[in-house]
Amino acid sequence: KNEVEQSPQNLTAQEGEFITINCSYSVGISALHWLQQHPGGGIVSLFMLSSGKKKHGRLIATINIQEKHSSLHITASHPRDSAVYICAVLNYGGSQGNLIFGKGTKLSVKP
Amino acid sequence: SAVISQKPSRDICQRGTSLTIQCQVDSQVTMMFWYRQQPGQSLTLIATANQGSEATYESGFVIDKFPISRPNLTFSTLTVSNMSPEDSSIYLCSVEGADDLGGTQYFGPGTRLLVL
Numbered sequence: 001k002n003e004v005e006q007s008p009q010n011l012t013a014q015e016g017e018f019i020t021i022n023c024s025y026s027v028g029i030s031a032l033h034w035l036q037q038h039p040g041g042g043i044v045s046l047f048m049l050s051s052g053k054k055k056h057g058r059l060i061a062t063i064n065i066q067e068k069h070s071s072l073h074i075t076a077s078h079p080r081d082s083a084v085y086i087c088a089v090l091n092y093g094g095s096q097g098n099l100i101f102g103k104g105t106k107l108s109v110k111p
Numbered sequence: 112s113a114v115i116s117q118k119p120s121r122d123i124c125q126r127g128t129s130l131t132i133q134c135q136v137d138s139q140v141t142m143m144f145w146y147r148q149q150p151g152q153s154l155t156l157i158a159t160a161n162q163g164s165e166a167t168y169e170s171g172f173v174i175d176k177f178p179i180s181r182p183n184l185t186f187s188t189l190t191v192s193n194m195s196p197e198d199s200s201i202y203l204c205s206v207e208g209a210d211d212l213g214g215t216q217y218f219g220p221g222t223r224l225l226v227l
Contacts, residue, residue, distance in 0.1 A: 004153075033216060043203060043218035086153065099216070101153035 003027050006087050006102035013109050019074040021105045023087030026068065033099065034061050034072050035086040043086070046072070077109045113138050113206050115219035123225045124194055131190045132222045134204030139184035144205040145177070148221075154203065160187045194226045 004025045013019050023032070034046040047054050047061040049070065054061050058077075063070040074081055087102040114137040124130050134143060145157040157177055158166040166179040180188045191198050204219040 035218070042220035045216055045218065048216070088154075099154075099156070101155075103153045 002103070003100050004087055004089055004102040006085075006105050008105060009103070010106045011108070013077050013107070015078055015109055015111050017077050017109075019077050019081075019107065019109075021072045021085050021087075021107070023070045023072070023102055024068060025070075025087075025089045025100075027089065027091050027100065029065075029068075029089040029091060031090040032063055032070050033086075033088040033090070034070070035088060037084040037086060037104065039083070046085075074107075079109045079111050082108050113140065113217040115204055115206060115217055117202075117204055117219040117222050119222060120220065121223040121225075123227060126195050126226055128194055129190055129192045130194065130224060131188050132202050132204075134187045134189070134219055136185045136206055140206040141184070142207060143181065143187045144207075144216075145179065145187075145189045146203040146205060146218075148201040148203065150199070157189070157202075191224065194224075196226045199224055199226045 004023065007022045031048055031050045033048050036044045036046050046059060049061055049063040051063060051065060058075045060073040061070065070087060072085055084104040084106050086104045088099040090099055116135045118133045122130055141161065143160045146154045147157050148154045156169050157172045158168045158179055160166045160179050160181040162181045162184050168174060176192055178190045187204065189202060201221045201223050203221045206217050
């Protein structure tokens with residue numbers, strides 16, 4: 001079993017829909033990252049969370065440490081949101097580079 | 112924030128040859144990280160590069176295959192040596208933000224490598 005599991009693996013949505021991507025992990029963590037990877041391969045860091053909730057524009061990320069679960073929400077989705085969204089956790093006590101990555105959720109938003 | 116550039120952005124190489132990937136950051140950082148993402152897979156950490164010391168390699172990665180240089184606080188190179196088709200991947204450089212975003216990880220645009 002992978003230490004970081006994401007669901008769904010693939011997601012197709014219509015423009016304007018509310019989208020949720022889930023991440024569950026099985027290790028103790030000190031932080032969780034949500035990353036966005038565009039088709040060309042470049043990665044952008046969206047959020048780093050250690051508790052609670054963060055919001056940036058149409059993106060919202062939440063984390064429940066007790067349940068070892070995080071969600072990424074996209075409100076009013078748009079075709080430009082189409083990308084792979086990756087959840088990554090920093091293992092408790094690990095160096096910042098020692099992230100454990102999920103396999104990603106491929107999102108496609110249709111106009 | 113940190114802006115990271117990588118060269119080359121992509122390359123097609125013959126097996127048995129070597130390729131050196133460059134990573135440049137617009138600010139001084141202590142640690143730089145090199146990741147590999149094989150097709151359809153999640154990212155895997157290859158090594159951590161500190162300035163002035165040898166890189167620390169993760170299990171399954173060795174210096175002879177992936178030599179790394181870190182000559183200063185803004186630059187690093189990763190060489191993929193004696194390449195085989197299994198080395199076809201995206202290679203990403205990453206740094207940890209040292210500013211008020213403390214702990215945010217920044218990624219380069221990646222180098223897409225195809226080995227024939």
